[in-house]
Each structure stands twice: as C-alpha cells, then as structure tokens.
Amino acid sequence: MIETEEYGYRRTTLRVLLVVTIFAASFFAVTNWLAGFHLFSIIEAIIASFWSWILVISKTTQYLQRWSFVYLCTFYFLVIYGIMITNFKAGLFSWLFIFPILSYLLLGLKAGTVITFVSVSGGLAALGQLVWASNTEAYWIVMGNVGFTLAAIWSMVYVYEAKREEVVKYLKEQARKDPLTGLLNVRDLNGILTSTLQIAERHSQPVTLVYIDINDFKQINDAQGHQKGNEILLAVAKAIKKMTRVEDQAFRYGGDEFCIIFPNCVEQQVEQTFGIRLANEVHENLDKLTMSIGYAQTGPTNFCSPDSLIHKADKNMYLVKSTSKINI
Structure with missing residues (x-):
C-alpha cells in the first residue's frame, strides 16, 4: 500500500x-x-x-x-x-x-x-x-x-x-509486520510464497509450509482474559523466531494461527528439526499448551500453486487437530 x-x-x-x-x-x-x-x-x-x-x-x-x-x-x-x-x-x-x-x-x-x-x-x-x-x-x-x-x-x-x-x-x-507478534502479516503470505516457489522451481528445490494452530485458544481467552492470550501468542511467536532460519518466513495467519515457509527443506526434515525444537522451546515457557501442526511439501520436481500448498497444510493441521491434538 x-x-x-x-x-x-x-x-x-x-x-x-x-x-x-x-x-x-x-x-x-x-x-x-x-x-x-x-x-x-x-x-x-x-x-x-x-x-x-x-x-x-x-x-x-x-x-x-x-x-x-x-x-x-x-x-x-x-x-x-x-x-x-x-x-x-x-x-x-x-x-x-x-x-x-x-x-x-x-x-x-x-x-x-x-x-x-x-x-x-x-x-x-x-x-x-x-x-x-x-x-x-x-x-x-x-x-x-x-x-x-x-x-x-x-x-x-x-x-x-x-x-x-x-x-x-x-x-x-x-x-x-503484525503489531502484536512482530511476525509478517498474512497479506504478504501469498506474494512471498509465490516468489519462494518460483525460485525453488528454477533450482529444483523443495519447499515446505507449516501451519500451526493453538488448541482451545478461545477458551483460554474466555477463562483467563485477553492479556493472557496475548502473552501466549507472544511466547509462541518468540519461539518461532528463535527456531527458524534467516531464509525462513514466519507469518501470523490469523488470531491464533501461524504459517511458516521453509525454502529448500523437505517435510520430514522440518518436522524432525523445527517441530521438535519448537516443542522443547514452548515447553520451557508454556508446558500445558497444546498445538496442532500441519506440514505440506511441494517440489523438488512437481510444484503446486501457493493456494494449494496453503490449503494442504491447513487440511493436515485440521486432521491432526481432529484426531489427536498433538501435545507439544
């Protein structure tokens, strides 16, 4: 703008x-x-x-x-x-x-x-x-x-x-930037993801998108107040910043949802490194917090559209939420 x-x-x-x-x-x-x-x-x-x-x-x-x-x-x-x-x-x-x-x-x-x-x-x-x-x-x-x-x-x-x-x-x-968390705003997600996918396709590199949702966030806000909710969002955002690389792009997607673009990373690598490190970091500050995380990879040979990749990660996140609500 x-x-x-x-x-x-x-x-x-x-x-x-x-x-x-x-x-x-x-x-x-x-x-x-x-x-x-x-x-x-x-x-x-x-x-x-x-x-x-x-x-x-x-x-x-x-x-x-x-x-x-x-x-x-x-x-x-x-x-x-x-x-x-x-x-x-x-x-x-x-x-x-x-x-x-x-x-x-x-x-x-x-x-x-x-x-x-x-x-x-x-x-x-x-x-x-x-x-x-x-x-x-x-x-x-x-x-x-x-x-x-x-x-x-x-x-x-x-x-x-x-x-x-x-x-x-x-x-x-x-x-x-999102004024509360300091992460990138969601309105830049599609443009940055499109650019990332174009670069990855030229170099035949994979791209993995991570979609994170904080479980029962509305109940936390209702029971403990919006100040507590903001503290949780800040803590999660801080952990995301700490666990991501310089070339990664982290976004606050919605109220309690986050999206992260991992260039040149396969899904398994992201899940085993970022996911585990994020779990340990969050446990140190918010040991009772649960989150649902969805992973989606495209490339290095066949690439989907930005919207399709986001939809796939979102769908995988809701699948995790509906089945187990993985406690990290």
Missing part, C-alpha cells in the same frame, strides 16, 4: 512538471524565434513535443523512473544549452536552482544525487563561461552567489529526501 502510494506520488509529480515545462518550452520557443535564436527555438519545440508524448504514456507506464530520467536529462540539456547561447540578462540560469529539487522528487536519493551532481556541475560551468565573457569583474560575486545558493538548496533537499525515505522504509516494515 505504502509502496503503491510512493509510486503514485512520483507519477503525479512527473505529470505536473511535464504540463508546466511543456507550456514553458512552447512559450519560449515562440519568444526565442522572435528574438532570433532560431535553432534554440526549434530544439525547444521538438523537446516540448517529446514531453507531450511522455505525458501521454506517463499515466500508465511501468517504467516511470526511466522516463523521469529521460525527462530530466532533456530538461537539463535545454537549460544548460540555453545558458551557453544566450546572454546573462535572459535569466536562464535561474532554472539551475530547481535542478536538485526535481532530481530528488522524481528519482529519489541515490539516482537524484548522481544526476544533480552532473547537471549542477554542467550548469555552473556553462554559467561561468557566460559570466566571464560578459563581466569578468563580477565573475566571483555572481558565481559565489549562485554556487552557494545551489549548495544550500541541494543540502536541504538531500536531507529532506534522506529523512523521507527513512520514514517510508520504516512504515513499509511496520505495514508488513
């Missing part, structure tokens, strides 16, 4: 900038033609037409960052070229001040820093030649003012974008 909104924010920003700069380029194409800068006017008209095409595709393109980069390159080229062929009074150098802002808005921190460095360096070089040819006495005053102003804007935008991306990353992580 947050990632989609982040993508939408950059798309909207690009479209707004395109509308503004298409109008500006068209306006200056006319005025520069009248002022005698015919080649520059033709280049502006061509670029404005090209931007109009980008505006059309920007609403649906999957390559948003790529087209944003192309847009910025053409925009910065237009400004720098204009500075080189016009005079200082034209005021084209004023567009340099928004180079850092546009770069970070559209490309983010890493790509924005690179293109800002290149475009600002090129813009200052072009401006330096123009000022030196116009008034050598004012060279250091003009370049100092422009340079330090650009540095101040660049610094502020960099700090803002760095903090913004840090906050977005934190929110993404929080959105993926």
Whole structure:
C-alpha cells in the first residue's frame, strides 16, 4: 500500500512538471524565434513535443523512473544549452536552482544525487563561461552567489529526501509486520510464497509450509482474559523466531494461527528439526499448551500453486487437530 502510494506520488509529480515545462518550452520557443535564436527555438519545440508524448504514456507506464530520467536529462540539456547561447540578462540560469529539487522528487536519493551532481556541475560551468565573457569583474560575486545558493538548496533537499525515505522504509516494515507478534502479516503470505516457489522451481528445490494452530485458544481467552492470550501468542511467536532460519518466513495467519515457509527443506526434515525444537522451546515457557501442526511439501520436481500448498497444510493441521491434538 505504502509502496503503491510512493509510486503514485512520483507519477503525479512527473505529470505536473511535464504540463508546466511543456507550456514553458512552447512559450519560449515562440519568444526565442522572435528574438532570433532560431535553432534554440526549434530544439525547444521538438523537446516540448517529446514531453507531450511522455505525458501521454506517463499515466500508465511501468517504467516511470526511466522516463523521469529521460525527462530530466532533456530538461537539463535545454537549460544548460540555453545558458551557453544566450546572454546573462535572459535569466536562464535561474532554472539551475530547481535542478536538485526535481532530481530528488522524481528519482529519489541515490539516482537524484548522481544526476544533480552532473547537471549542477554542467550548469555552473556553462554559467561561468557566460559570466566571464560578459563581466569578468563580477565573475566571483555572481558565481559565489549562485554556487552557494545551489549548495544550500541541494543540502536541504538531500536531507529532506534522506529523512523521507527513512520514514517510508520504516512504515513499509511496520505495514508488513503484525503489531502484536512482530511476525509478517498474512497479506504478504501469498506474494512471498509465490516468489519462494518460483525460485525453488528454477533450482529444483523443495519447499515446505507449516501451519500451526493453538488448541482451545478461545477458551483460554474466555477463562483467563485477553492479556493472557496475548502473552501466549507472544511466547509462541518468540519461539518461532528463535527456531527458524534467516531464509525462513514466519507469518501470523490469523488470531491464533501461524504459517511458516521453509525454502529448500523437505517435510520430514522440518518436522524432525523445527517441530521438535519448537516443542522443547514452548515447553520451557508454556508446558500445558497444546498445538496442532500441519506440514505440506511441494517440489523438488512437481510444484503446486501457493493456494494449494496453503490449503494442504491447513487440511493436515485440521486432521491432526481432529484426531489427536498433538501435545507439544
């Protein structure tokens, strides 16, 4: 959700900038033609037409960052070229001040820093030649003012974008996690399981899914209160985290249900290692707790769909629950 909104924010920003700069380029194409800068006017008209095409595709393109980069390159080229062929009074150098802002808005921190460095360096070089040819006495005053102003804007935008991306990353992580247990949210299960199965199929590796249900959890909540229920959920989640590997993915599937993806593990291996270790860990803290555990394996040759694997593990868990309620 947050990632989609982040993508939408950059798309909207690009479209707004395109509308503004298409109008500006068209306006200056006319005025520069009248002022005698015919080649520059033709280049502006061509670029404005090209931007109009980008505006059309920007609403649906999957390559948003790529087209944003192309847009910025053409925009910065237009400004720098204009500075080189016009005079200082034209005021084209004023567009340099928004180079850092546009770069970070559209490309983010890493790509924005690179293109800002290149475009600002090129813009200052072009401006330096123009000022030196116009008034050598004012060279250091003009370049100092422009340079330090650009540095101040660049610094502020960099700090803002760095903090913004840090906050977005934190929110993404929080959105993926269950607030009580800290395990992954169930809404990511299908996507992560699909990705895991695709990788396993390419490498002919097995994948085992474990489905865990705490027996009589409702009765525990009713008899001992929700605080006790939360303590049990936290204890089970802590045990799961401790017993799983870095590459395993653990989810809180429902109120008292958990799902764990074990890449490159056969069912027997998971049952004899994870199951036993989880049993010992839970017994140390909750010796009267009973759980029903279902195992389901797919691969390494034939693979089922994510939904089928989940259904199979769920079915095996209910089979255990209905027959014996294995006490671990």
